Every structure is written in C-alpha cells, then in structure tokens.
Amino acid sequence: MPDEHLTNVFEELNRLSFRRQQLIDKRNILTMLIQFKQNNGQNEQQYSRETEELTEIDEQLKALTQQKLELENLQERSGGSHLIDTTVSSPDSPPPFPAPQVILDVELLPRSSAQTQCPFCHQYITTDVTTKAGSATYIVCLISILFCCIAGCCAIPFCVDGCKDVVHKCPKCRSHIKTCKKL
Ligand SMILES: [Zn+2]
Incomplete structure (x- = not known):
C-alpha cells in the first residue's frame, strides 16, 4: 500500500475527528x-425544532463513528498503525530542538553569541559578545549630519547595534576572537 494513500487515510481520520467534535459541541448547546426552555415552562411544541435537530445530529454522529471505524480498519490492514506511532515519539527521533552548533571556523562566527573553540586557550566556549562603533556607525552618522540632522539624531547610529561591529571574546581567557565588521 503506498504511503500517500496512508497519509490520506490519516488526514481523513483527523478531519472526521474534528467534524465529530464540532457536532458534539453543537449537541451540547442544543x-x-x-x-432552558423546559425550565421556563415551554411546552414540547415550542422546542420541537431543537429536538429534531438533536436527532439529526445523533444520526450524523453515528454515521461518522461508522466511517471512522472503517478508516481505522483500513489503516490497520495496510499496516498504517506504525505510521501514526512514529508521529508521537520514538527513541530514534531527533529531539524537538536542534542541538546547538559548534562553529569551528572563527571566521564563520555570526553577529550573535555562538559556540566555538577558543583559538587561544582551545576550550569549547560560548563567545561573549559586545558591540562597538565601527566604520558603518560613523558613515551613517556622517550621512545624517549631511542631510537632516535635527536635535542630535546623528547620535542614533551609536545606539543601534545593527550599525555597529560585533566583537566576540572568550569568556575563559578574555582573548579577542573575532570582530564581525558591519562594513
Ligand atoms: Zn580562550
């Protein structure tokens, strides 16, 4: 039996369960x-429409249950039960969060704190990250002075980390590992 077919059966089952829940909710409200109408002393004719609807829902629910059973049988016959099991959890499945990646080439360090091996003390570390004004900061500052500097907005690039250089340092030996220059 092709996998695609099994996936269809699985999706159909999900759809059925959803529809069933909808009907059950509606039934509860009815x-x-x-x-409520009974408690307010209304006679049977006044809520006959609701009673009819209730009977209809019951029939639909019965049909849905039947369909669900048939689909489940089909799934079992085609060996689909293991397909569902794998979606829950198996010892082989990878953890939901990827393991943090150790970047061995310091030239590839991103603009945020990352795990790497310190080239000086050779320990595996998570870099300490600081920002400092670099050429990009001064250029943006200069542009704002040339064009529209009002009330010291040329100082803004010195406050925005995106305009600055990022400095990676080793938390163990405090050596400077790399500066990620903005420009
Ligand atoms: Zn170090």
Whole structure:
C-alpha cells in the first residue's frame, strides 16, 4: 500500500475527528437550550425544532463513528498503525530542538553569541559578545549630519547595534576572537 494513500487515510481520520467534535459541541448547546426552555415552562411544541435537530445530529454522529471505524480498519490492514506511532515519539527521533552548533571556523562566527573553540586557550566556549562603533556607525552618522540632522539624531547610529561591529571574546581567557565588521 503506498504511503500517500496512508497519509490520506490519516488526514481523513483527523478531519472526521474534528467534524465529530464540532457536532458534539453543537449537541451540547442544543441540549442546554432545550433544558432552558423546559425550565421556563415551554411546552414540547415550542422546542420541537431543537429536538429534531438533536436527532439529526445523533444520526450524523453515528454515521461518522461508522466511517471512522472503517478508516481505522483500513489503516490497520495496510499496516498504517506504525505510521501514526512514529508521529508521537520514538527513541530514534531527533529531539524537538536542534542541538546547538559548534562553529569551528572563527571566521564563520555570526553577529550573535555562538559556540566555538577558543583559538587561544582551545576550550569549547560560548563567545561573549559586545558591540562597538565601527566604520558603518560613523558613515551613517556622517550621512545624517549631511542631510537632516535635527536635535542630535546623528547620535542614533551609536545606539543601534545593527550599525555597529560585533566583537566576540572568550569568556575563559578574555582573548579577542573575532570582530564581525558591519562594513
Ligand atoms: Zn580562550
């Protein structure tokens, strides 16, 4: 049996369960409505429409249950049960969060703190990251002075980390590992 077919059966089952839940919810609301009308002394004719609807829902639910059973049988016959099991959890499946990546080439360090091997003390570390004004910061500052500097907005690039250089340092030996220059 092709996998695609199994996936279809699985999706169909999900759809059925969803529809079933919808019907059950609707049924609960209707039952409450009928009870409310009964408590308010209304006679049977006044809530006959709700009773009819309730019977209809019951029939639909019965049909859905039947369909669900048939689909489940089909799935079992085609050996699909293991397909569902794998979606839950198996000892071989990878953890939901990827393991943090150790970047061995310091030239490839990103603009954020990362795991690497310190080239000086050779320990595996997570870099300490600081920002400092670099050429990009001064260029943006200069541009803002040339064009529209009002009330010291030329100082903004010195506050925005995106405009600055990023410095990676080793937390163990405090050596400077790399500066990621903005420009
Ligand atoms: Zn170090």
